[in-house]
Amino acid sequence: MATQTAAQQRAQAKVEYDAFLAGCPSRALLDRISDKWVVLVLCALGDDTEPSTSGGDVPRSMRYSQLARRLAGVSQKMLTQTLRSLERDGLLTRTVTPTVPVTVEYALTDLGASLHRLTRGLGTWAQGNMDAVLANRERHDAAAGADVGAGDR
Amino acid sequence: MATQTAAQQRAQAKVEYDAFLAGCPSRALLDRISDKWVVLVLCALGDDTEPSTSGGDVPRSMRYSQLARRLAGVSQKMLTQTLRSLERDGLLTRTVTPTVPVTVEYALTDLGASLHRLTRGLGTWAQGNMDAVLANRERHDAAAGADVGAGDR
DNA sequence: CCGGATCCCGAAGGATACTG
């Protein structure tokens, strides 16, 4: 009997989609979420500092300008485009409050939060393995330089 | 005393790098690994079918043409470029065997394998949540269409 | 002023042909 939730069944072992196939919708979806701005937006919305005074994991919300500031270097065009795409896919909600200067809040949905757990891993991986990668690059570049020098003289 | 390995210390809690800062090297690294071809290459090299007759998790190796076939739709240019970049960063090894038609094998390093665990999550997430995303898109698009109709007449 | 749409341009990515 099925003791699993629908979500568990979906997330597990179901292979009606194959992300390696060029024509498969899941391939397009993987392409979307494997995007630097998508990853950064999800990280920002999920990681948002303070653990909330109420103690829970209430879906955090950030304003457009907050996101723009946190994701240093993002263009408004890409930020808006990325947010719209994520909203359409149901990963986050967009709430417009018609205050004097209009206020727009973005927050992760449950689906978005589930993806955030993964993208967050990428962020911490990048920070945690930066030194190792840097060392590898140096060794690799030095070896390439040595190769060039070897033919010399 | 430190009971952690150097790798654990590195991967954990060290925040000398901040991926949100535009100028930080880890931001550039995050941008690189948040790339669709990088994710697919890592998935392909790590997931490679048979669990090996020797039973272990011996680093799998795939030939260039195998990868090209598995990652349906990739251009040689991007595949080569991606592989070179990953090699430079120490995520995979490139082994050239000067047989009659030259043979080039690619395999994950330990560092690459550690990242593979994360990218693999993205692949399974995409496949597992495809239905949910598709449903959200339909609702979103329908709502947008309704909005347009609402202003009508 | 905030949030975002638009236009223009340079850079990144794809298709194809050719080479060791």
Next chain:
DNA sequence: CAGTATCCTTCGGGATCCGG
């Protein structure tokens, strides 16, 4: 087989303008 070289198309960034 495993690339490199050459186009050419598309996408992303910067600046500017708009709606509230």
